[in-house]
Amino acid sequence: MSTPVFAVPEPPAKADARPDPAARRRLPAAQRERQIVEAAAQFFAEHGLGGQTRELARGLGITHSAIFRYFPTKEALLDRVYEHVYVQRWNPAWGGLVGDRSQPLEARILRFYREYAEKIFDYVWVRIFVFSGLKGYDIAPRYLGIIRERVIHPICAEVRADLGLPSPDVVPLTEREIEAAWAMHGKVFYLAIRKFVYGWPIPQDLSQTIADDVSVFLDGAPRIFIESVASARTA
Structure with missing residues (x-):
């Protein structure tokens, strides 16, 4: 039996720190929440879990308070990141x-x-x-x-x-x-x-x-x- 090939993916390129104009558009709540979670996963992977949500908001091109409309605390955001990155991949x-x-x-x-x-x-x-x-x-x-x-x-x-x-x-x-x-x-x-x-x-x-x-x-x-x-x- 031949051995399956498992090629290791390369790390992603560094994200562009400039706000994405599309991020500032009004989005449906579920889409905005998903956008924040996906961006947060990438942000914390690059900067560590001590990274500031204010910087995350700036990278997304949204206000800091916008993040907290969806996630009342940083811990709540990290819980969603855990679900997104770990639980959903199981x-x-x-x-x-x-x-x-x-x-x-x-x-x-x-x-x-x-x-x-x-x-x-x-x-x-x-x-x-x-x-x-x-x-x-x-x-x-x-x-x-x-x-x-x-x-x-x-x-x-x-x-x-x-x-x-x-x-x-x-x-x-x-x-x-x-x-x-x-x-x-x-x-x-x-x-x-x-x-x-x-x-x-x-x-x-x-x-x-x-x-x-x-x-x-x-x-x-x-x-x-x-x-x-x-x-x-x-x-």
């Missing part, structure tokens, strides 16, 4: 992908991470995520909670099933198992950090790199999971 079909035992475990995990990487390898997604953690906003913790429940724990459960080990309902997942899955997840995400935060080169086609990361995890998983379950049973 594919509900991923929920059953890792657990589909009609396919080999490696194929399931690999397919998930290739599809997931295509969504998150994005200038705005990565930079807002990092800035959120640095500034103490809850965007990163909220999203990591989703990853833990919908990705990390299901992967651990499927590794156990593949190895013939007790399910997490019988023997709760151990910290060691969970951290092994986080390490694989982190390796995929670090490629995005290298590109969109550090500006450091990464492979143009990430398909093989992701396949290698998944393979390394699964090669080491039997010893980690078997030892961890044995320790949990005797604890």
Whole structure:
């Protein structure tokens, strides 16, 4: 089977700081709100979450008060940015992908991470995520909670099933198992950090790199999971 090609997108060009004349036209409320959210996502990705909404308004060519007609606080605006950038990109079909035992475990995990990487390898997604953690906003913790429940724990459960080990309902997942899955997840995400935060080169086609990361995890998983379950049973 041929390896799918996953080409990494380039960061967008810097936005023109001059107000767009079209932005000053009277727009329907829903369209104006969407315009503000999309511009805010780009603005905070470039300037950090400490960026001032006054500057955002100036770039949009609207008054500062116009933003607050739609979003009473900066936190409310950031909540909408979170929904727009993170929640809307989550594919509900991923929920059953890792657990589909009609396919080999490696194929399931690999397919998930290739599809997931295509969504998150994005200038705005990565930079807002990092800035959120640095500034103490809850965007990163909220999203990591989703990853833990919908990705990390299901992967651990499927590794156990593949190895013939007790399910997490019988023997709760151990910290060691969970951290092994986080390490694989982190390796995929670090490629995005290298590109969109550090500006450091990464492979143009990430398909093989992701396949290698998944393979390394699964090669080491039997010893980690078997030892961890044995320790949990005797604890």
